[in-house]
Amino acid sequence: MSLDGRVAIDLFCDGGAVLQARVQPARAVALGPIVKGRSATEAIRVIASLFSVCGMAQAAAGVEAAEAAMGIETEPRTQTARRLVVFAETLREHLVRISLDVQHLTDATPEVALLRRAMTLPVRLRKALFPDGDPFAPGARAGMPGTDADRIAAEAAELTCAMVHAEERLSEMDPAAFAAWASEGSTAAARLAYPILARDWAMIG
Known part of the structure; x- marks a missing residue:
């Protein structure tokens, strides 16, 4: 239940x-x-x-x-x-x-x-x-x-x-650095973030 x-x-x-x-x-x-x-x-x-x-x-x-x-x-x-x-x-x-x-x-x-x-x-x-x-x-x-x-x-x-990420906190990255991290696809979190950014979904809502 x-x-x-x-x-x-x-x-x-x-x-x-x-x-x-x-x-x-x-x-x-x-x-x-x-x-x-x-x-x-x-x-x-x-x-x-x-x-x-x-x-x-x-x-x-x-x-x-x-x-x-x-x-x-x-x-x-x-x-x-x-x-x-x-x-x-x-x-x-x-x-x-x-x-x-x-x-x-x-x-x-x-x-x-x-x-x-x-x-x-x-x-x-x-x-x-x-x-x-x-x-x-x-x-x-x-x-x-x-x-x-x-x-x-x-x-x-x-x-x-x-x-997720081994070095800098994601919350402290500027948008360009965050996009670069996502595009590298070095972790599961990056691979999740990349298509969201690529499809321009990040600012929905």
């Missing part, structure tokens, strides 16, 4: 020109009846399982709400470790989306080996930072970061360089 939203967009055209656009977001689903009567830990797990995208981020929001309601004070180290796990999940979602979109847009073959490594980043970091249990259970405590966490963080940086 998934509660991920859907957006329907209807375009009304005449002779190739759009006369009207209608956007209909999916109706929100109430989570109250789904989690009512469950323990806080179980409710958080259910919430995380309902979303196919960023389930760990949903769990992190859930445990913060639960701990605040239960008066549980969370150690700063645990708060930081939870955020790092969510960051790893966010990075995975971006890298996977880049790889899948470049395949659809350019018919390029995805870099499967890199993609597989990116897919496992958040789970591996979660185990490294919380070796004794569920990081999103109320009252959970992070362990002391060790070499495994450092290695996974270094791998995350390596994958980002390999799939």
Whole structure:
């Protein structure tokens, strides 16, 4: 089961020109009846399982709400470790989306080996930072970061360089430098950006 939203967009055209656009977001689903009567830990797990995208981020929001309601004070180290796990999940979602979109847009073959490594980043970091249990259970405590966490963080940086860009931040490039980077096609992100620029889609919207 998934509660991920859907957006329907209807375009009304005449002779190739759009006369009207209608956007209909999916109706929100109430989570109250789904989690009512469950323990806080179980409710958080259910919430995380309902979303196919960023389930760990949903769990992190859930445990913060639960701990605040239960008066549980969370150690700063645990708060930081939870955020790092969510960051790893966010990075995975971006890298996977880049790889899948470049395949659809350019018919390029995805870099499967890199993609597989990116897919496992958040789970591996979660185990490294919380070796004794569920990081999103109320009252959970992070362990002391060790070499495994450092290695996974270094791998995350390596994958980002390999799939996006190794040197200058893309946000700091001027338009000409960005276009040059895209045209080189040295990474999956560059190969995704190039046809968007070539088709003059960059400024749509």
